[in-house]
Amino acid sequence: MSDTFKGKGASRRAFLRGSVAAVAGAAAAGSARAATPDPLITEVQDWASGFGAPVDDAPYGLPIRFESDVVRRNVPWLTADTISSINFTPIHALDGTITPQGCAFERHHSGAIELKKEDYRLMINGLVDTPLVFTYEDLERFPRENHVYFCECAANSGMEWAGAQLNGAQFTHGMIHNMEYSGIPLRTLLEEAGLGAAGDLSDKWVYVEGADASSNGRSIPMEKALDDVLVAFKANGEALRMEHGYPVRLVVPGWEGNMWLKWLRRIEVMDGPVEAREETSKYTDLLADGVARKWTWVMDAKSIITAPSPQMPINHGPGALVITGLAWSGHGRITRVDVSKDGGKTWETARLARESETKALTRFYLDTEWDGSEMLLQSRAIDETGYVQPTKAQLREIRGLNSIYHNNAIQTWHVDSNGEAENVEVS
Amino acid sequence: MSKYLNLSAAALILSGLTAPALADGFGLGREALPEEVAAWDVAVRPDGTGLPEGSGDVWTGEEVFTDYCAACHGDFAEGVDNWPQLAGGRNTLTDDRPVKTVGSYWPYLSTVWDYVNRSMPFGAAQTLSADEVYAITAYILYSNDIVGDDFVLSHENFLDVEMPNADGFIVDDRPETEYPLFSTEPCMENCKESVEITMRASILDVTPDEGNEDAAQDEAQDEAAAAPAADETTTAALDAALVAEGENVFRQCRACHQVGDGAKNRVGPMLNGIVGAPVGAVDGFNYSKAMAEAGQNGMVWTEDELKLFLANPREHMKGTKMSFAGLRKDDDLAAMVEYLKSFPAE
CATH class of the missing domain: 1.10.760.10 (Cytochrome c-like domain)
Structure with missing residues (x-):
């Protein structure tokens, strides 16, 4: 990586002097009055004198090198290898609600494939009037829409069912991302093929399938398919990344991420579900009595405090503190988020950054004072249906410990007097 | 009115709101041929x-x-x-x-x-x-x-065939068993008598260490950056572009084989120094009988031998445990061997 400060006269020694001064400045922060003038202010800095990087230094820019720790991470012991595996969005280090594509979590069943637009084909068949094949160019000629939606893996927080395991919001809650998609309503494509042949639509399904070697496929009831499902080719304004299904993926708002088929190649209208591997042996939720729930598609309301958190300790000492996090619901909009500092004894209502959108991440803030004492931080989301995010105890009482999927319980971070945070469970 | 009609009406109204629905559709795409439907x-x-x-x-x-x-x-x-x-x-x-x-x-x-x-x-x-x-x-x-x-x-x-757990599933019942319970006005004050910590993640200590991981990653990147230069001096014959292509091809092998610094035997043997090595001779790996015998008979993984094997493993080495269909393209075979050559024995 090239040095940003390429200007004449910028020496390595001068840069080091600046660093030492920066540390001294940091130590003084927090006091109302500085003992000595801050050299970052009183001395002319290299960047204020020499040149910065020219345009075209990076035709496609990456984050500045100081942010190189804000990356996806995986948990190696979770899966047998990284071809069929998952990693986690660094939600602890992000703000706002939009997840940059480059750090949005990945989940592949047979690796991320390189599929050119020229080689892309989408087939619609089954109970339609005319089975059709579309090229990528065909898709760009249909009227398209833009929507922001969260995509959460059904297994997000799945390692936490039996107890507090992973120390970091990235690991406990990072199987989620939130992007603005541009695409075509699935309804438009189904109507293009014609649904007359399907007859009564109320008991019909669509089966969707990807082009990679895992050939992942999921069955979706027709009512959802005609409601808000998108066939998307852009995210956050640019082409989908390879790892998210370039050139075309399915967006199934509010429903578990496994249904958001990547490298979408086939849509079949059917009179029943396929009961494929990912909707029987996986993504079904085993209950304590040995019976499993199937077709648990909706992601219920959930929230997480992203900072402070184990990867984001409080470094500034007592005083003004921003507690922030994310909330979402597969049933619609988030209407309220409450925060507790004492493990759920008392709650105060947080401020939503702006009016929430349906089935999208909502950012919340609690602007508060920290007195330097221990805290047990929790957040609790409420959605437009009146559903209140439950505690772990409430979920365990109904489901037991072996559900793996759909753990939307309240999370607790213990913050000690040094500002360090840890993943804990409380009574 | 049937539910079908309701749904259709709703769909039409929705399309009317968002985009002008053409009476005969948009005329995009082409009819799928029966052979194409059969293939997919x-x-x-x-x-x-x-x-x-x-x-x-x-x-x-x-x-x-x-x-x-x-x-x-x-x-x-x-x-x-x-x-x-x-x-x-x-x-x-x-x-x-x-x-x-x-x-x-x-x-x-x-x-x-x-x-x-x-x-x-x-x-x-x-x-x-x-x-x-x-x-x-x-x-x-x-x-x-x-x-x-x-x-x-x-x-x-x-x-x-009767599957033992055929009756072991129920359709999502959260709307009945959970949503009513979780939709009451939440408590704001004096919600609990006391709060105790009952479990800490640090006791299990299974969180990946970010610091070490980053350091390891940086090292790996530095090495990767330095590798071509080192190769040029030691093994002048290596084609860097081909090695890079081979790395891509090797993705399909990574699930079972490790190669490079610290590579270990997994489902398949580790592959450092494999080009030019005797067949079936990686320490500690439990080979198929066929592979072990070939090695005892003096077979060596020359470049040509490797290419023949990788083109069709089970044909070239009957009885091998390697469940890989083979690389069909000569370019991929060449790239793969070049890539493997870039990892000499440690």
Whole structure:
């Protein structure tokens, strides 16, 4: 990586002097009055004198090198290898609600494939009037829409069912991302093929399938398919990344991420579900009595405090503190988020950054004072249906410990007097 | 008014709101040909829809399973390392650690056939014949004690097989069992008498260490950056572009083989220094009889030998445990060997 400060006269020694001064400045922060003038202010800095990087230094820019720790991470012991595996969005280090594509979590069943637009084909068949094949160019000629939606893996927080395991919001809650998609309503494509042949639509399904070697496929009831499902080719304004299904993926708002088929190649209208591997042996939720729930598609309301958190300790000492996090619901909009500092004894209502959108991440803030004492931080989301995010105890009482999927319980971070945070469970 | 009409009306109204719906559609796309639909529409459903004609017996299944599946799933479908266990686990679904296998958990046999046919073997999907899939499915049933060793599975008796956990599923009941409970006005003050910490993540200590991981990553990147320069001086023959291509091709091997610094034997042997090495000689790896014998007879992994093997492993080395279909393109073979050459013996 090239040095940003390429200007004449910028020496390595001068840069080091600046660093030492920066540390001294940091130590003084927090006091109302500085003992000595801050050299970052009183001395002319290299960047204020020499040149910065020219345009075209990076035709496609990456984050500045100081942010190189804000990356996806995986948990190696979770899966047998990284071809069929998952990693986690660094939600602890992000703000706002939009997840940059480059750090949005990945989940592949047979690796991320390189599929050119020229080689892309989408087939619609089954109970339609005319089975059709579309090229990528065909898709760009249909009227398209833009929507922001969260995509959460059904297994997000799945390692936490039996107890507090992973120390970091990235690991406990990072199987989620939130992007603005541009695409075509699935309804438009189904109507293009014609649904007359399907007859009564109320008991019909669509089966969707990807082009990679895992050939992942999921069955979706027709009512959802005609409601808000998108066939998307852009995210956050640019082409989908390879790892998210370039050139075309399915967006199934509010429903578990496994249904958001990547490298979408086939849509079949059917009179029943396929009961494929990912909707029987996986993504079904085993209950304590040995019976499993199937077709648990909706992601219920959930929230997480992203900072402070184990990867984001409080470094500034007592005083003004921003507690922030994310909330979402597969049933619609988030209407309220409450925060507790004492493990759920008392709650105060947080401020939503702006009016929430349906089935999208909502950012919340609690602007508060920290007195330097221990805290047990929790957040609790409420959605437009009146559903209140439950505690772990409430979920365990109904489901037991072996559900793996759909753990939307309240999370607790213990913050000690040094500002360090840890993943804990409380009574 | 039927629900169909309701839905259609709703759909039309919705399209009317968002985009002008053309009476005859947009005239985009073209009709799918029957051959095209047949090539892609291979999903098999619980009622047997989609099953091709064919059959396979348990003993053939065992052979095919050993060749294609056992490297990850174990000779008896018991699972190797973290790879899925396919057999056993009956009556464990209420245990602390339930074992969810085809026999103990999967409700439909069609799912087994469909998944093996479309998605397996891992790294060589869609290479099995229909009869091989029937045979593998029969063997998985046998290893779960669902059928006897003389069983032959075919499209004709497919629906006769009873899956032990067929009745083990209910449709999502959260709307009845959870939503009413979780939709009451939440407490804001004096919600609990006391709060105690009952469990800490630090005690388990299973969180990946970011600091070390980053350092390791940086080191790896530095090495990768430095590697071509070092190679130029030591092994002038290496083609850097071809090595890079080979790295890409090697992705399909990574699930089973490690190569590079600290590479260890996994499902397959580690591959440092493999080009030019005697066959079947990586320390500590349990080779197939065929591979071990070839090595004893003096066979060496020359570049040509490796290419022949990788083009069609099971043809070139009958009895190998490697369940890989082979690299079809000469370019890929050349790139792969160049890539492997870039990792000399440690």
